[in-house]
Amino acid sequence: MTTSPASSSPSVGDEPTKRLAVLIDADNAQAAVIEALLEEVARFGEATVRRIYGDFTSPASASWKKFLNKHSIKPLQQFAYTTGKNATDSAMIIDAMDLLYTRRFDGFCLVTSDSDFTGLAVRLREEGLQVFGFGEQKTPEPFRNACHKFIFTEVLRTPDVATISGKPAAGGAIVAEASHKSEVAPSSISRPPFPEKFLMEALDKSVDDAGWANLGTFGSYLQKIQPDFDSRIYGYKKLSDLVRDRPDLFATEERPTPSSNYKVLYVRANTGV
Structure with a gap:
């Protein structure tokens, strides 16, 4: 007998592949997880649009440059209009609405840890689209809950030390034990x-x-x-x-x-x- 990999992961089955738009906020996302992130996106559907928004003349965005061509991610340059204001958010939200009204997509993947995108996630859901969020553990709860599914990017990091299993101890603490079941580096996630x-x-x-x-x-x-x-x-x-x-x-x-x-x-x- 063959045992299926029973889990809560989405199943493709005979259903048509979902067309997804992946929109990345370069100001609030990390380039180090992009490869694993796109693999995660592939579990939900096909990333037919891949766009990243930010000021790529800024040293803070330099880490993204080597990943853009490799993964066919289209950069959308956005200069800051004034100090202390984030023009990237507005550009990404406007672009998302433009893509929404093409009616070509089944869902959106919003890669950001910024709560300013909560309204966008709610609006996309109201249109009947799937919303997948990707961000760090610091991401505010309202944005996480506005998504159908939210994935902490810390779990996408490549383990560089022994993996661990969540064994309960007194007081509900987690005790580290060697295990084949974990794929998360202990140092990368709380x-x-x-x-x-x-x-x-x-x-x-x-x-x-x-x-x-x-x-x-x-x-x-x-x-x-x-x-x-x-x-x-x-x-x-x-x-x-x-x-x-x-x-x-x-x-x-x-x-x-x-x-x-x-x-x-x-x-x-x-x-x-």
Whole structure:
């Protein structure tokens, strides 16, 4: 039997590939993660438009230059009109609205840690488009919650030291342990306490009458109520790794899919029964 990689990641299946516009705020994004970021975008659809906005005559934007041609990212030069004012934000928002009204896109990827783009994310959602946000952990909560899915760019950094697994200790702290499940460098991200209460409450709302939830259904519900939830923050590459590694909280069961060789992972609360 072949076991499918059960997780909360989007599945392409037989659906047409989503056309995405990737808009990058050079003033509030880091060039070091762009390769991994574009790979992440590919999980959701095709980046048919790739644009970056900033003042590329500024030393602060110099790190972007070597990535632009390599990844076919179109730079939009924006000089500052006056000291202390960010003209880049306005240029990016105006361009996003122009692209929106072409009706050629299924979604937008907004790469920024700036809360000034919250209104843009809300407007895009109102038009029925998918909004994926990418930013650092410092990104304000309103912008994160305005996106359908928000990915912390810290989890996209290439690990340069031993990876770790989120094992709970007294007081909810995270204890570092060698593990194949993590792809996040410990030094690159601040790990919050393990969200046991949140996960169990979400699972309770995802289960069927028998108390079981398809892992995909569980993952989709987690994303809807907390767009920035990401198992990688807690040291797990996939949601399936997280639930399997916490038998004190979750019971899991693989079920065969009719007319296929794949198995689907189901999860329920471990009640000890």
